[in-house]
Amino acid sequence: xxxxxxxxxxxxxxxxxxxxxxxxxxxxxxxxxxxxxxxxxxxxxxxxxxxxxxxxxxxxxxxxxxxxxxxxxxxxxxxxxxxxxxxxxxxxxxxxxxxxxxxxxxxxxxxxxxxxxxxxxxxxxxxxxxxxxxxxxxxxxxxxxxxxxxxxxxxxxxxxxxxxxxxxxxxxxxxxxxxxxxxxxxxxxxxxxxxxxxxxxxxxxxxxxxxxxxxxxxxxxxxxxxxxxxxxxxxxxxxxxxxxxxxxxxxxxxxxxxxxxxxxxxxxxx
Amino acid sequence: xxxxxxxxxxxxxxxxxxxxxxxxxxxxxxxxxxxxxxxxxxxxxxxxxxxxxxxxxxxxxxxxxxxxxxxxxxxxxxxxxxxxxxxxxxxxxxxxxxxxxxxxxxxxxxxxxxxxxxxxxxxxxxxxxxxxxxxxxxxxxxxxxxxxxxxxxxxxxxxxxxxxxx
Numbered sequence: 001x002x003x004x005x006x007x008x009x010x011x012x013x014x015x016x017x018x019x020x021x022x023x024x025x026x027x028x029x030x031x032x033x034x035x036x037x038x039x040x041x042x043x044x045x046x047x048x049x050x051x052x053x054x055x056x057x058x059x060x061x062x063x064x065x066x067x068x069x070x071x072x073x074x075x076x077x078x079x080x081x082x083x084x085x086x087x088x089x090x091x092x093x094x095x096x097x098x099x100x101x102x103x104x105x106x107x108x109x110x111x112x113x114x115x116x117x118x119x120x121x122x123x124x125x126x127x128x129x130x131x132x133x134x135x136x137x138x139x140x141x142x143x144x145x146x147x148x149x150x151x152x153x154x155x156x157x158x159x160x161x162x163x164x165x166x167x168x169x170x171x172x173x174x175x176x177x178x179x180x181x182x183x184x185x186x187x188x189x190x191x192x193x194x195x196x197x198x199x200x201x202x203x204x205x206x207x208x209x210x211x212x213x214x215x216x217x218x219x220x221x222x223x224x225x226x227x228x229x230x231x232x233x234x235x236x237x238x239x240x241x242x243x244x245x246x247x248x249x250x251x252x253x254x255x256x257x258x259x260x261x262x263x264x265x266x267x268x269x270x
Numbered sequence: 271x272x273x274x275x276x277x278x279x280x281x282x283x284x285x286x287x288x289x290x291x292x293x294x295x296x297x298x299x300x301x302x303x304x305x306x307x308x309x310x311x312x313x314x315x316x317x318x319x320x321x322x323x324x325x326x327x328x329x330x331x332x333x334x335x336x337x338x339x340x341x342x343x344x345x346x347x348x349x350x351x352x353x354x355x356x357x358x359x360x361x362x363x364x365x366x367x368x369x370x371x372x373x374x375x376x377x378x379x380x381x382x383x384x385x386x387x388x389x390x391x392x393x394x395x396x397x398x399x400x401x402x403x404x405x406x407x408x409x410x411x412x413x414x415x416x417x418x419x420x421x422x423x424x425x426x427x428x429x430x431x432x433x434x435x436x
Binding site for chain 2: 014015017018019021022023025026027028029030031034035036037038040041042091093101103105137139165216234
């Protein structure tokens with residue numbers, strides 16, 4: 001008893017296995033936040049270190065899709081990437097089998113431009129790499145990790161929510177999702193020029209950042225859209241016709257929230 | 271032959287074997303049907319290995335908490351209770367303040383009653399998830415032992431989870 005108390009003097013009442021049980025029943029985001037309560041709470045969510053000597057997409061995918069032993073589960077990947085100056089390091093947070101967050105922002109690699117293609121394996125739903133992930137959150141995807149992300153998305157046949165965040169260098173993103181995808185969100189990708197999304201059962205589309213070209217194909221159930229264009233036009237020329245095409249994409253929906261300046265610009269145009 | 275199980279059913283409570291659970295905190299005693307008490311793996315192990323006398327002493331659990339535990343076990347020992355009934359009954363048992371819940375989860379852990387452990391920790395999780403962190407620290411007796419720099423580093427590790435968090 002004395003030993004246990006000297007290791008964890010701060011947790012006076014509950015043993016760590018009960019605290020872990022409680023944390024596992026908190027929604028993932030709030031659960032991850034408990035790590036700033038104290039160092040002892042952070043140790044309840046200690047990351048599992050995963051190291052590879054090479055960039056083996058298959059092996060990484062195995063780790064990402066493996067059901068976790070406890071939840072939330074934090075994996076810290078360190079990969080030695082051939083011919084690059086730095087190793088690739090990234091964090092993954094799994095919430096049970098349903099939720100996966102990939103954060104590549106630890107990488108100090110140069111930000112070069114890239115396009116991202118995400119296609120779900122809808123033609124062959126019984127492929128061996130089936131994953132039950134419902135929510136996929138991708139942060140700071142870069143040129144080096146875009147193929148990994150594409151492969152991951154390919155295996156998420158029942159994905160319901162996709163969020164892309166802070167992908168510097170991402171110019172064009174194309175998403176072809178299965179019927180399960182209902183929520184798409186993209187925020188703070190400063191170099192973005194276009195989004196093409198095809199998702200038959202998409203209900204909610206949320207965007208924040210510079211004004212891109214947006215094409216939404218065949219999403220008849222779309223009811224809610226948010227376009228927060230706080231970062232303006234970005235680097236490109238835009239004319240009102242593009243804006244009209246953009247609005248055309250949202251003409252059937254029930255609720256559209258859009259930054260005011262866009263409408264002002266268009267209504268004042270000749 | 272067909273009437274045999276019928277008889278067993280009718281000859282219910284009086285002939286059933288009972289156990290007495292005694293809280294060692296306030297010496298309160300509870301007489302419980304054995305099959306109710308056996309939902310506790312800890313008690314079952316004691317009974318199976320013949321370690322249990324007529325009165326089973328339960329250390330560190332107060333009578334108030336033990337009564338809740340027994341209520342849970344009774345509900346779940348009732349074969350005619352529907353899943354809905356049990357859910358409602360469970361919700362009633364865990365509709366308590368956070369400190370009672372912490373005692374209850376410790377009791378469920380000690381007595382090894384998986385279902386009670388789960389519903390109680392779920393209730394604790396629901397109660398604390400939206401609380402300010404200082405309140406959570408107080409509830410669990412935790413002190414913030416980070417330097418501001420360390421705390422910033424921990425936040426930076428999982429930036430996405432702290433967006434908009436004070």
